[in-house]
Amino acid sequence: MTAAIGSQRRPRLRMPTVDSRIVAGLVLVAVSVIGGLRLAGDPVLATRVYVASADLEAGHVLSADDVSIRELRGGPGVLNGLSRVGQGPPVGRVLRTSIPAGAVVPVSALGGAIPAGRDITIPVTPDHALGGDVRDGDRVDVVATFDKGTDAARTIMVAREATVRGVVRADGLFGQRAGAISALTLGVEPDAAVAVAFAARNAELDVIRAHGDLDGRGRERYDRGDLR
Numbered sequence: 360m361t362a363a364i365g366s367q368r369r370p371r372l373r374m375p376t377v378d379s380r381i382v383a384g385l386v387l388v389a390v391s392v393i394g395g396l397r398l399a400g401d402p403v404l405a406t407r408v409y410v411a412s413a414d415l416e417a418g419h420v421l422s423a424d425d426v427s428i429r430e431l432r433g434g435p436g437v438l439n440g441l442s443r444v445g446q447g448p449p450v451g452r453v454l455r456t457s458i459p460a461g462a463v464v465p466v467s468a469l470g471g472a473i474p475a476g477r478d479i480t481i482p483v484t485p486d487h488a489l490g491g492d493v494r495d496g497d498r499v500d501v502v503a504t505f506d507k508g509t510d511a512a513r514t515i516m517v518a519r520e521a522t523v524r525g526v527v528r529a530d531g532l533f534g535q536r537a538g539a540i541s542a543l544t545l546g547v548e549p550d551a552a553v554a555v556a557f558a559a560r561n562a563e564l565d566v567i568r569a570h571g572d573l574d575g576r577g578r579e580r581y582d583r584g585d586l587r
Contacts, residue, residue: 453496470496503558
């Protein structure tokens with residue numbers, strides 16, 4: 360018996376099905392990587408800023424060793440509040456707040472520059488020092504009132520635009536309110552140091568916050584006779 364051999368069909372090879380969502384995802388990842396590489400390689404978009412080289416305490420005067428330079432990318436709203444290289448190094452500025460190592464130096468943390476001069480500590484109370492609202496780096500004037508309540512009473516400017524180097528606060532003993540301001544350490548001009556020391560022992564002191572540059576303007580003395 361002869362068996363008839365019919366024609367047999369060869370199996371077709373099927374290409375594996377590729378999910379379009381996977382393809383789209385891979386494309387997005389590729390675009391993101393390429394875009395990130397272009398961003399990292401574009402020096403125009405990087406801003407050089409100052410960062411703390413070590414832990415810095417409030418009241419510290421910055422030196423060149425205290426800061427280093429790094430590149431940062433961000434919008435103007437973020438960068439405007441940071442100490443940038445293009446604005447010059449913050450060397451000589453007093454820190455209003457502490458800054459941990461590696462953190463960017465914010466402009467708000469920078470107080471005034473310390474001029475050449477002398478440091479001196481004066482006793483003050485909150486009611487004679489802006490209600491106690493005095494911080495490291497503030498610029499203040501110091502006036503002294505002598506012979507209060509007499510015909511010889513007079514108020515004299517003894518220091519102009521002194522820089523606050525430190526704030527001493529009471530520990531709560533002898534009727535003092537704990538944490539209230541009790542003294543200030545000021546950086547004053549050399550010629551003012553002796554006058555401030557004399558006034559601290561012989562007069563009642565008041566601290567006045569200085570704003571802007573007065574170019575030497577402002578009354579230096581007021582006598583009781585000026586009221587007549």
